[in-house]
Amino acid sequence: MKRQKQTITQTCSTVELEEALKVLEGRWKILILFHLFSAPVLRFSELRRAVSGISQKMLIQQLRDLEKDGVVHRKVYPEVPPKVEYMLTKDGVALRPALKALKFWAESRKIPASVKKKPALACKRGSVR
Amino acid sequence: MKRQKQTITQTCSTVELEEALKVLEGRWKILILFHLFSAPVLRFSELRRAVSGISQKMLIQQLRDLEKDGVVHRKVYPEVPPKVEYMLTKDGVALRPALKALKFWAESRKIPASVKKKPALACKRGSVR
DNA sequence: CAGCATCCGAAACGATACTG
DNA sequence: CAGTATCGTTTCGGATGCTG
Numbered sequence: 001m002k003r004q005k006q007t008i009t010q011t012c013s014t015v016e017l018e019e020a021l022k023v024l025e026g027r028w029k030i031l032i033l034f035h036l037f038s039a040p041v042l043r044f045s046e047l048r049r050a051v052s053g054i055s056q057k058m059l060i061q062q063l064r065d066l067e068k069d070g071v072v073h074r075k076v077y078p079e080v081p082p083k084v085e086y087m088l089t090k091d092g093v094a095l096r097p098a099l100k101a102l103k104f105w106a107e108s109r110k111i112p113a114s115v116k117k118k119p120a121l122a123c124k125r126g127s128v129r
Numbered sequence: 130m131k132r133q134k135q136t137i138t139q140t141c142s143t144v145e146l147e148e149a150l151k152v153l154e155g156r157w158k159i160l161i162l163f164h165l166f167s168a169p170v171l172r173f174s175e176l177r178r179a180v181s182g183i184s185q186k187m188l189i190q191q192l193r194d195l196e197k198d199g200v201v202h203r204k205v206y207p208e209v210p211p212k213v214e215y216m217l218t219k220d221g222v223a224l225r226p227a228l229k230a231l232k233f234w235a236e237s238r239k240i241p242a243s244v245k246k247k248p249a250l251a252c253k254r255g256s257v258r
Numbered sequence: 259c260a261g262c263a264t265c266c267g268a269a270a271c272g273a274t275a276c277t278g
Numbered sequence: 279c280a281g282t283a284t285c286g287t288t289t290c291g292g293a294t295g296c297t298g
Binding site for chain 1: 143145146147148149150154156159160163181199220223224226227229230231232233234235236237238239
Binding site: 026027055057061080082 | 270272273
């Protein structure tokens with residue numbers, strides 16, 4: 001997630017945008033954020049289950065990135081066994097409108113013109129409310 | 130941008146979201162879209178100049194991806210020298226709210242608590258109106 | 259002008275094993 | 279439970295050269 005080598009020729013505009021976009025970059029980042037929107041806090045293991053398909057390594061890595069970028073807060077409970085909770089920071093919460101719009105778009109393009117009558121029951125959708 | 134190998138264990142929800150997110154994935158995709166929002170159509174060379182720092186190869190590649198995913202339309206004029214114009218499809222235009230929200234977030238987090246009085250003049254910002 | 263082909267280094271990513 | 283460390287693979291992305 002570090003891209004600070006070439007690409008020096010940047011115009012004034014869009015640079016800040018690029019910076020921000022880098023925060024969300026990565027296969028799992030946005031997905032993780034979505035789940036963090038669906039609950040006030042989530043433990044590591046809960047996230048692991050929520051973001052199905054992610055490897056443990058990736059989950060940690062992306063969480064650390066998000067933490068470093070001030071989007072997610074990590075709270076460690078000094079217990080045995082360990083307990084770590086993740087939650088959105090203020091900056092992270094500020095992403096809600098964007099993620100909501102993204103989710104809306106995602107859902108809208110899943111219906112390929114033929115409008116279904118029942119939206120496929122038995123499918124807990126949610127996140128970002 | 131093809132990720133269809135493992136990760137079979139997907140829950141019903143969030144799959145469609147993942148699909149949609151894949152469309153936007155890639156270092157330049159969103160940036161390209163931003164520029165396509167700022168003008169009705171853009172020629173290849175115009176995009177190349179607009180998205181500063183991108184290599185020709187990447188621009189083509191990402192444009193093809195976006196085209197394949199039905200977000201961008203490619204119009205070829207059978208002339209010599211060649212002329213190709215790119216524009217958003219209906220599906221692409223539908224991304225406007227999401228990108229707007231994203232841009233808003235990007236800008237909001239650039240001001241680190243200390244509110245400036247003049248927003249740095251001589252800096253043409255724009256895209257997504 | 260718009261683009262394709264190829265080569266190559268750098269990352270992102272995944273699986274596995276080990277730890278306090 | 280929540281990590282760290284390591285290794286191997288896959289993908290990404292840039293540079294260069296060529297084409298209609």
